[in-house]
């Protein structure tokens with residue numbers, strides 16, 4: 084295993100957007116993101132697309148929206164899941180705690196967003212769980228381009244010996260990482 088590695092996975096993600104105003108409104112109104120900078124295609128010679136940098140934290144950007152004015156976009160369909168180019172399966176926003184997550188669920192409903200999955204407990208160990216993995220609570224919505232966004236809270240952490248530890252601090256002794 085390498086001894087050289089980055090400190091964070093997916094610090095930001097850059098998504099193509101068919102209609103950039105529609106996407107900005109979604110990320111602002113639902114997720115509370117703010118626009119840091121916005122730039123037109125060709126401002127930098129090597130970048131022929133419009134870019135909008137959004138932040139959720141004090142980072143310059145946590146999300147980038149990219150729009151190519153010379154590209155003919157077509158709406159994503161459910162058939163695209165069975166044939167076509169690779170596409171991000173989903174990406175996730177973490178809520179501070181379960182109360183904050185429940186508030187986000189209410190917020191999504193207030194905005195009239197379709198909850199495409201959940202709310203659900205991803206767990207094969209919790210009796211209320213759906214049998215999937217991570218020991219967290221989630222729900223999923225789609226952004227205006229069909230990117231699936233997960234909102235979750237309370238993901239398990241991994242103890243030094245590889246055992247899963249729930250957000251309530253309980254060790255799940257049967258559950259252990261494949262690679263300690």
Ligand SMILES: [Fe+2]
Nearest residue numbers: 173174175233
């Ligand atoms: Fe996920």
